[in-house]
Amino acid sequence: MRMSAGEKIFQACNTVFLILFSLTMLYPFVLMLAMSLNEGMDTAKGGIYLLPRAFTLFNYEVVLNNPFIKSAYLVTVGRTVIGTALSILVTALFAYGLSYRNVPFRRLITVYAIIPMLFNGGLVPFYLQLKSLHLLNTFWVFVIPYMFNIWNMFVMYRFFRSTPEELREAAEIDGANPLQILFRIIFPVSLPMLAALSLFTAVGHWNDWFAGAFFVTDNQLVPVQTYLQKMLSIDRLEMIPGGAGAEDMYPESKWSDVTLIAVKMATVMVGTLPILFVYPFLQKYFVKGIMIGSLKE
């Protein structure tokens, strides 16, 4: 099909537009990176839009020496790994159980799972429940309440149901019990779906800042995103939690070049770079995952 003049113009404009669009998606990251790698006092003079001018790694030094960053990473990685593994396990068990046609009370259980999707008690009752279960201010407050994910459960359920009945029957004849069937047969077959859901769950854990801000008071239990959130509202360098004493660690001249926003930018890069590194490798799994969730209509 030969393109008319109008179509050619459209193609050109569209292409330019999409290039600009892509740059808009990337620019804020580039800006923050540049500001984090630039001497604070130099940035304050203006003109840092794309590349650092007075390159320095000092801002990162300040950030990485902060004692709370290390514990924050421990908490974040811990909750992401443990939280995701447990969540997928528990949710899959439920979905698998539900996928058996002769399970007693099947309809009731399904309704039982759907209702919380439509209606919930809200923040205060949830918080009070956490309190009465003594989960507040523990690591497990990041894991246990989120172990059962209703949405994921339905995705898994539909997928498990679509696996051939003959596979299960054959295994049963060979004497396998339901758990063995789940782990030896169903899981391997469902790997792409499980991988995608695991990734979504992991990203959810990594990015969650709310639980750490309101369900925990111990600074050592604060995950990275919550640490970042607390840093947002700081408007003086001295107020950085854990950082105040650090001034003594650095020679006077270096410290005087530091501005608050430079340290903030370095902090946020420390919190973002892991996702940015991992993203190109994992992004095709994310896309597959969204398709799995929707195509089984």
Added chain:
Amino acid sequence: MMFPGIALLFLFNYMPMIGLQIAFRDFQLGSTMWTSPWVGFQNFEFLSNPEFWKVVRNTIAIAFWKFFFGFPAPIVLALLLNEIRVRAFKRLVQSVSYLPHFVSWIIIAYMLEALLSPYDGVVNRLIGVFGGEPIFFLGDTDWFRPIVVISAIWKEIGWNSIIYLAAISTLNPHLYEAAYIDGAGKWAQLVHITLPGLVPTISILLILGIPGLLNAGFDQIYPLMNPANLPVSDVLDTYILRNGLQQGYYSMATAIGFLSSAIGMLLVLMTNYWIRKMNGESLW
């Protein structure tokens, strides 16, 4: 096998639902929900508080504008991406476009500070270059809503376009060929083939999206709140948080949450009913 799931749902979803009764009791820390005195609708007095209605107005305004611009935006992006002939370029743009989805709102708050800060921000520096005065965007009640809407679109437009692109790819190419032969130009093809083909997808996403009208996006808004923009940035969820968890008005906050959850559910059921009547699509 299903026991852990059942137990978890009970503990963290159903028990809090039972906890909703606090909305009808005078709950104080130290007593349990069963021993607090019953006070009927007394906790619902917030309905006569003008500050509450201002918060409701803020919530609906933000949610509405986010939906109004944010719902069509990914559709438009999908349509534009669909026209790209060079597959590598298309895939590159797509990958870049979903990157913001994976970054937390806290990080976006930092980005906004880097871009919009009155002294250090890039935008204000540019304004200065052209001779203008710096605008304190994040503290300006007129700018807050646009910033919220624009950053929400920036974050989700790529990710939300995935599903539309997938739907477009399932449309029958023969339809387009036949239309071309009949003399239909690009615009006609769009209006008569592509858009009708997208109606089922749009319907389901509408059903999922409309109940969000009471949800202005706490995760996005809370990090951006400051005393200067409070008149427009205080939304239902931040109001509940402040009054409930922080100031200890547990009963009132629960009552507000209860109402808002109930209305949300009503919206889902109503929207699902209407759309099912119109074209048979339904959530269940």
